[in-house]
Amino acid sequence: MEREVLEAELVLPTHMKFKKIQMYDKYPKGQARGRHWKHLKQIIQAENYENYPPQLPTYVNIETPPSMHPGKKICDITGFEAPYFDPRTKLRYANTEVFKAIRSLPNDYVQRYLALRNAAVVLR
Amino acid sequence: MLSYKWVEQFINGEPVYEACCRTNVGGYHVTDYLKQLLSLKYPHHISKLTWERVEELKMEHCYIAGDYASEVQLFQRGDKEAEDKTRCWQLPWTPSPVEEPPSEEEIARKAALKEKQSQRLREMAEAKRSSKINELENELKGLEFLLEELKDIEEDDEIVSFLVSRGYAAKREVESAFAKVTQSLRKAKGEQVPSEEKVDISAAEKYYLIDIPDDELSAEQLKEKRRQVFLKSTTEARQRAKQRRLEEELEKEKEKKLEEQKRMENPECYLEQLRAKYKELSEKLEQRKRLKTNGNHANGNNNVSGGVGRGERLNAAQRERMRLLTTAAFDRGKGEDTFGQRDEDWQLYKLMSRDNDDDDDDKPDHDETELARISSRLREIDPTFFPGSESGASASEVPRFRPLTKEDFQIILGVERFRCPEVLFNPNFIGIDQSGLDEMVGVSLRRLPSWVQGLEDKMTSSILVTGGSCLYPGMGERLEAGIRMIRPCGTPIKVVRATDPIMDAWRGASVYAAAMQFPQQTFSRTDYYDKGEDWLRRYKFKYTI
Numbered sequence: 001m002e003r004e005v006l007e008a009e010l011v012l013p014t015h016m017k018f019k020k021i022q023m024y025d026k027y028p029k030g031q032a033r034g035r036h037w038k039h040l041k042q043i044i045q046a047e048n049y050e051n052y053p054p055q056l057p058t059y060v061n062i063e064t065p066p067s068m069h070p071g072k073k074i075c076d077i078t079g080f081e082a083p084y085f086d087p088r089t090k091l092r093y094a095n096t097e098v099f100k101a102i103r104s105l106p107n108d109y110v111q112r113y114l115a116l117r118n119a120a121v122v123l124r
Numbered sequence: 125m126l127s128y129k130w131v132e133q134f135i136n137g138e139p140v141y142e143a144c145c146r147t148n149v150g151g152y153h154v155t156d157y158l159k160q161l162l163s164l165k166y167p168h169h170i171s172k173l174t175w176e177r178v179e180e181l182k183m184e185h186c187y188i189a190g191d192y193a194s195e196v197q198l199f200q201r202g203d204k205e206a207e208d209k210t211r212c213w214q215l216p217w218t219p220s221p222v223e224e225p226p227s228e229e230e231i232a233r234k235a236a237l238k239e240k241q242s243q244r245l246r247e248m249a250e251a252k253r254s255s256k257i258n259e260l261e262n263e264l265k266g267l268e269f270l271l272e273e274l275k276d277i278e279e280d281d282e283i284v285s286f287l288v289s290r291g292y293a294a295k296r297e298v299e300s301a302f303a304k305v306t307q308s309l310r311k312a313k314g315e316q317v318p319s320e321e322k323v324d325i326s327a328a329e330k331y332y333l334i335d336i337p338d339d340e341l342s343a344e345q346l347k348e349k350r351r352q353v354f355l356k357s358t359t360e361a362r363q364r365a366k367q368r369r370l371e372e373e374l375e376k377e378k379e380k381k382l383e384e385q386k387r388m389e390n391p392e393c394y395l396e397q398l399r400a401k402y403k404e405l406s407e408k409l410e411q412r413k414r415l416k417t418n419g420n421h422a423n424g425n426n427n428v429s430g431g432v433g434r435g436e437r438l439n440a441a442q443r444e445r446m447r448l449l450t451t452a453a454f455d456r457g458k459g460e461d462t463f464g465q466r467d468e469d470w471q472l473y474k475l476m477s478r479d480n481d482d483d484d485d486d487k488p489d490h491d492e493t494e495l496a497r498i499s500s501r502l503r504e505i506d507p508t509f510f511p512g513s514e515s516g517a518s519a520s521e522v523p524r525f526r527p528l529t530k531e532d533f534q535i536i537l538g539v540e541r542f543r544c545p546e547v548l549f550n551p552n553f554i555g556i557d558q559s560g561l562d563e564m565v566g567v568s569l570r571r572l573p574s575w576v577q578g579l580e581d582k583m584t585s586s587i588l589v590t591g592g593s594c595l596y597p598g599m600g601e602r603l604e605a606g607i608r609m610i611r612p613c614g615t616p617i618k619v620v621r622a623t624d625p626i627m628d629a630w631r632g633a634s635v636y637a638a639a640m641q642f643p644q645q646t647f648s649r650t651d652y653y654d655k656g657e658d659w660l661r662r663y664k665f666k667y668t669i
Contacts, residue, residue, distance in 0.1 A: 050398050055142075059146075063145075065558070066557045067558065067563055068563065072193075072552070074196075079543040081193060081197075082201075112164055116160055116161070117555040118556070119555060
């Protein structure tokens with residue numbers, strides 16, 4: 001047997017009894033996968049949900065609404081509760097030590113921290 | 125890719141679709157959040173933080189805090205309990221071999237070796253010098269002999285033929301060669317060479333053709349004259365440059381003296397001034413350097429956190445240029461165009477031009493030399509001065525020089541252990557504006573049909589949680605506490621976890637598919653293609669156990 005197979009922790013059997021069409025029949029080796037995976041957005045669009053009566057539960061309208069509570073503000077670096085906000089970098093911070101740290105952060109790190117909570121400015 | 129949490133309500137074994145509720149936050153977000161946080165905290169170990177590794181960390185160490193605020197305060201205070209809760213992942217690390225200070229005899233041996241080598245070199249140089257002196261002396265003797273011989277010969281024709289036979293064109297040439305050899309001999313012997321004097325003496329005879337008008341000279345002599353003119357002008361230029369340098373040195377000396385005087389008058393004030401100047405200059409340079417290199421720090425890791433725009437790849441100076449260009453492009457025709465009324469407006473074009481940051485390259489050079497001068501001066505007079513101690517760049521460079529220790533290869537999981545799973549209850553941590561799990565239960569309860577009395581209590585007393593995310597320790601308690609907060613006092617609440625949360629959904633489907641009635645209860649793909657989805661929807665699936 002090949003070395004990789006011997007080393008692998010988990011090996012899936014190539015033949016699965018419960019499948020009518022085996023994987024190796026469906027996707028012969030060396031050929032590009034014929035299947036085109038749709039993105040969620042494409043599927044939702046194809047379903048034409050807007051044509052259905054509004055009271056009918058569908059994938060889109062069962063989504064939970066925005067929270068009623070004010071969002072908890074946490075320090076972007078440490079995760080502590082953040083009473084302060086730095087207007088230059090737009091980061092939230094917990095104490096003076098963190099403030100020192102964020103002022104010395106390079107700009108792209110600041111942007112990555114902001115991107116974590118979807119607040120980054122993306123320059124294109 | 126996304127996994128979701130659902131809240132579904134069942135009444136008498138029937139699902140109430142209207143009361144369904146879904147959130148877009150799942151295990152993927154928890155892992156991604158943890159991965160991003162760790163790679164921002166430990167940028168050096170980013171290669172070790174693969175998705176699989178972080179997923180493992182999440183499953184092993186993450187837990188849900190009963191109350192986020194109080195738990196985080198525990199860590200902020202740095203309590204003993206927080207220390208116990210901190211996990212540490214030691215990355216493979218091999219200590220670099222410790223260099224032992226060389227022993228006494230080692231030093232002695234090395235010094236002896238060095239001494240021996242230098243001795244040999246010295247000997248070699250000495251031998252070379254003596255051989256050169258010998259050679260020069262021989263040549264000198266030959267030339268002297270030649271001159272002696274020349275004295276004996278009276279007639280001009282004979283002189284010429286005699287010289288030609290010896291390889292010389294004229295008597296002057298012999299004399300100049302003689303002078304040269306004597307000079308180099310003196311040099312070799314280490315005597316002072318009276319070069320100035322020599323120039324003065326030889327200037328008249330060296331350029332003997334210059335003062336003679338052109339028409340009196342033959343073609344050959346003309347050529348010689350041109351050469352001499354060129355030689356003379358270059359020598360003079362050299363001398364002038366020397367003069368200037370001398371003057372400059374004098375100037376500097378004077379400045380130094382002045383500074384010294386100032387220092388003598390008020391040493392503290394002077395030192396203070398010097399320090400301030402040093403700080404200002406170094407900051408200026410630092411900033412310029414940062415501007416130039418900014419944006420290229422972690423290009424490879426940038427794309428993890430989402431789309432990388434074109435602008436992110438450029439450095440700050442280029443970005444500024446881009447901004448100017450775009451504003452210029454969109455500004456035209458809007459309102460009154462006052463561009464060009466002031467002279468400064470035209471500076472814009474200079475900023476816009478591509479090579480504007482190359483223009484001022486000579487300026488930083490000047491600053492740098494000034495900085496070097498000041499720092500050397502400070503080092504002379506100020507024992508406490510350490511170059512670059514105040515600038516931020518060298519502070520960050522310091523760890524690079526110290527040997528890496530075990531602690532540098534540790535990944536500490538503290539607050540992250542519960543901060544990451546907390547996104548399930550507070551999706552606004554990752555910028556998703558949705559309600560958390562506990563609030564979602566309330567939403568779902570509100571969506572229930574209102575005609576049944578006591579239905580809500582019945583619902584809250586049997587809540588089943590399933591799926592991989594409910595495996596976090598503390599999940600059930602937290603959910604219960606969260607629901608208790610939004611329900612009236614005394615509501616019976618019971619949260620049950622599925623026996624095998626990860627596989628249960630699959631198992632259910634598997635059991636169902638293996639059952640006998642499966643073919644009768646399901647629709648085939650051909651049904652769907654023949655009759656369409658509207659026909660399917662009319663069935664309004666019934667669920668019976």
